[in-house]
Amino acid sequence: MTLGDTRLTRTGAGHLTGERTEVTEQRDRALVGAAVWVSRAGTATRAGLRAVVAWCRATVRPAGALVLVAATVGLAAGAVFGWVEALVAGIAALAMLLLGVPFLFHVRSYRVSLALGHQRVVAGSSAAATVVVRNIGTRIALPGRIDVAVGAGLVEFGVPLLRAGAESVRTLELPPQRRGIVRIGPVTTVRSDPLGMLHREHAFDDVHDLYVHPRTVAVPSSSAGLIRDLDGSPTRRLVDADMSFHAIREYAPGDARRQIHWKSTAKTGRLMVRQYEESRRSRMAVVLGLAEAEYASADEFELAISVAASLTLRAVHDARDLDIVVGAEIPRVVRGRLRAIRHISATAPRVVLDGFSGVERLANTMSFADVCRLAAEANERLSIAVMVAGSQVGLAALRQAALAFPADAVVIAVVCDQRAHPRTRIVGPLTVVTVGVLEDLAGLLLRGATG
Helix, strand or coil: CCEEEEEEEECCCCCEEEEEEEECCHHHHHHHHHHHHHHHHHHHHHHHHHHHHHHHHHHECHHHHHHHHHHHHHHHHHHHHCCHHHHHHHHHHHHHHHHHHHHHCCCCCEEEEEEECCCEEECCCCEEEEEEEEECCCCCECCEEEEEEECCEEEEEEECCECCCCEEEEEEEECCCCCEEEEEEEEEEEEECCCCCEEEEEECCCCEEEEEECCCCCCCCCCCCCCCCCCCCEEEEEECCCCEEEEEEECCCCCCHHHECHHHHHHHCCCEEEEEEEECCCEEEEEECCEHHHCCCHHHHHHHHHHHHHHHHHHHHCCCEEEEEEECCCCHHHECCECCEEEECCCCHHHHHHHHHCCCCECCCCCHHHHHHHHHHHCCCCCEEEEEEECCCCHHHHHHHHCCCCCCCEEEEEEECCCCCCEEEEECCEEEEEECCCCHHHHHHHHCCCC
């Protein structure tokens, strides 16, 4: 015979869940019941102690812990040894703690909204954020503090005493940020007593992304000697229909009848068709390497980002077909067995700059030559290729990278080296432009190759 009991509990969703326990022997019922009760009581006690410890760690600051120790020691010494001074000190410390408790109330009585003045700024410039704090409670809220997370940093300001329904508006000048995507928020309300003994906080869900764009310069639209406008220029590729006439050849099955050259057909007595040279449709690729070892410093990498962004913005404004390629992170365990690149969307200037905001140096990625090779394989009809590299990429590596692109493509390497003088060199079919500061770029492209 088995004896048991069943307990039903209702979950938050309204469903019933049950637990059934059974005792197989009558004489063991009391012992088993006591053991189960002790086990459950121990589990509940441990859970309660963990909650108390977590609350204390989150609420009691080091100063509060020191005052609590002083109160405990003073009261104990006064009660055991009869020391009046220790008893008074313990009572005073305990009173200080109790007086600090009301400052922790109404930590959730605020409704806080965060808004950015501009969601996109240029690196090095400041941004503004507006924080509106409203007391949604029914009582007066004591003064408090608001913390706003700005990336890895923190901006804080005080909130005055607010009546029920009142609000406080604060405009914050955020410190200048480096290029990147900076997370603004969450906003946290902080309650603390004047002596900093106790502390409570509540975080809100309002979070914004601030796109910090790279610095750019205006690049000339038609750069003599370097990035020429090649649209409409004939290539050596022969096709059956285009604008640049090449020759007459004999008809082959599958040729379009509209391409038949009737005069030549009448002379030879065989069907003859026109043949054309394919006109170049200028498609440009900007390739940027991201390997840490290819750059001498973080500032040199930022210079490369600005150079690449300036070139792509010019191409977007000129309505060129554009492919922006950067390296991609490759797990260390498969490095050498996996090739990967990442494309940045070039649909609009803002989209381009947003994409460059999220680019970072990578420890595990392909070499610059491999990135260029994969970019060329992804687009076989490139007419202009601009390779943007750091100073640690040697000339031999640049020449090897240039070989990946089509033979009839114009290939330019822009080397970012803050220690070098700006200059342009011709190395075989490759034009190497060395840029020391961003402002050098436009002048070098405008002057073109000088030898």
